[in-house]
Amino acid sequence: MSDKNTKVNQDYVGKEVEFRVLRYDPDKDIAPYIQSFKLKLEHGMTVLDALMRIKETQDPSLSYRKSCRMGICGSCAMMVNGFPKLTCQTQVSEYDLDKTIDVRPLANYPILRDLVPDLRNFMRMHEGIKPYIIRRDNEELDKFIGEFAQSPEELERYLQFTYCIKCGACLAACPTNATDENFTGPQALAAAYRYVADSRDEGLEERLVALDEPNGIWRCHYAGACSEACPKGVDPSLGIQLLKREIFNHRLLGKKKRPAPFAETPEGVERREDIPQAPEKTVRE
Ligand code: SF4
CATH class of the missing domain: 1.10.1060.10 (Alpha-helical ferredoxin)
Known part of the structure; x- marks a missing residue:
């Protein structure tokens, strides 16, 4: 069982996946828009990990909320492929990696900036x-x-x-x-x-x-x-x-x-x- 899981889990490591992320800076953007980022996946990478890696290596201006990274604080909830998820608990490998992964702020809230909803x-x-x-x-x-x-x-x-x-x-x-x-x-x-x-x-x-x-x-x-x-x-x-x-x-x-x-x-x-x-x-x- 564990051998099988290990094999399945490692299939995606190193695979390049496209993340389509909603961006919005109310100080300069007329309306929200979508920006694409390509990222090579790492073992056990969550959607939040992916956003953090994008911020570290591609665009430091990307804004989102996070804190505990263990499903307790609730601050990293976002829409992933149209469904509200706690991104720190959502493995990227749950999705079809041959397609893009869409990340947006929680629906039904005003947007403060990028992936940050106004709560x-x-x-x-x-x-x-x-x-x-x-x-x-x-x-x-x-x-x-x-x-x-x-x-x-x-x-x-x-x-x-x-x-x-x-x-x-x-x-x-x-x-x-x-x-x-x-x-x-x-x-x-x-x-x-x-x-x-x-x-x-x-x-x-x-x-x-x-x-x-x-x-x-x-x-x-x-x-x-x-x-x-x-x-x-x-x-x-x-x-x-x-x-x-x-x-x-x-x-x-x-x-x-x-x-x-x-x-x-x-x-x-x-x-x-x-x-x-x-x-x-x-x-x-
Ligand atoms: S989804 Fe709603 S009920 Fe469930 S933890 Fe979040 S705020 Fe609470």
């Missing part, structure tokens, strides 16, 4: 859904009253949505964002579900300002492209549908949020008897 609106949408636990009792913030234990099942309700690295790829794939720049977008909506589904949170009402409005959640037509594009295995379209159900229950059926793990009694604030216990600790003290 400010994306971040504003994320901020708008209040991406943090909201509690109604402000006294809790000052007075520690105990743990907010969750069962493994409660954790499972939102866990996958915490894996989002805010790379923006889902929004680049979204057909609604392609025609409506004010649509809240799959990342922010899935992040909203992450908090609404958290048994510690009581903030759905506050989040409705951003969610239940003309450019909000109901503009999602469930194309599912966001989930296909996500490089971290998050399923934003699932989160959006579950969030629609939460809002529906809240607005039309008047269902109360799941109980908080503490309850007020005549004797004061007490731990509820029926809350599940926290998962066992996985880190030894």
Whole structure:
């Protein structure tokens, strides 16, 4: 198996491939244009490696974002042959090397320069859904009253949505964002579900300002492209549908949020008897 992989992997080493890269300098270009670069491939070369090699050896003015180079920071997401990818995790050898490889900035965002998208609106949408636990009792913030234990099942309700690295790829794939720049977008909506589904949170009402409005959640037509594009295995379209159900229950059926793990009694604030216990600790003290 490893012999076969080694042989296959080395077939492309030294092969010259043409990269067609979008260039745009707003200070001097009227519009974006495509520039070709030819590059001999090296073993294990990712699309980001190729861009770095082009910048080092052919055109130092080529601009793109990168940081961790290990699929965690999310900054190197770009369109590769028309599909949003984390370029640090995308091997050039995945593509048909007899054809050109097209690299552009993420779709559905304004371009700041070359391959650098403007993510400010994306971040504003994320901020708008209040991406943090909201509690109604402000006294809790000052007075520690105990743990907010969750069962493994409660954790499972939102866990996958915490894996989002805010790379923006889902929004680049979204057909609604392609025609409506004010649509809240799959990342922010899935992040909203992450908090609404958290048994510690009581903030759905506050989040409705951003969610239940003309450019909000109901503009999602469930194309599912966001989930296909996500490089971290998050399923934003699932989160959006579950969030629609939460809002529906809240607005039309008047269902109360799941109980908080503490309850007020005549004797004061007490731990509820029926809350599940926290998962066992996985880190030894
Ligand atoms: S949901 Fe996935 S594709 Fe969207 S921003 Fe988060 S990690 Fe990126």
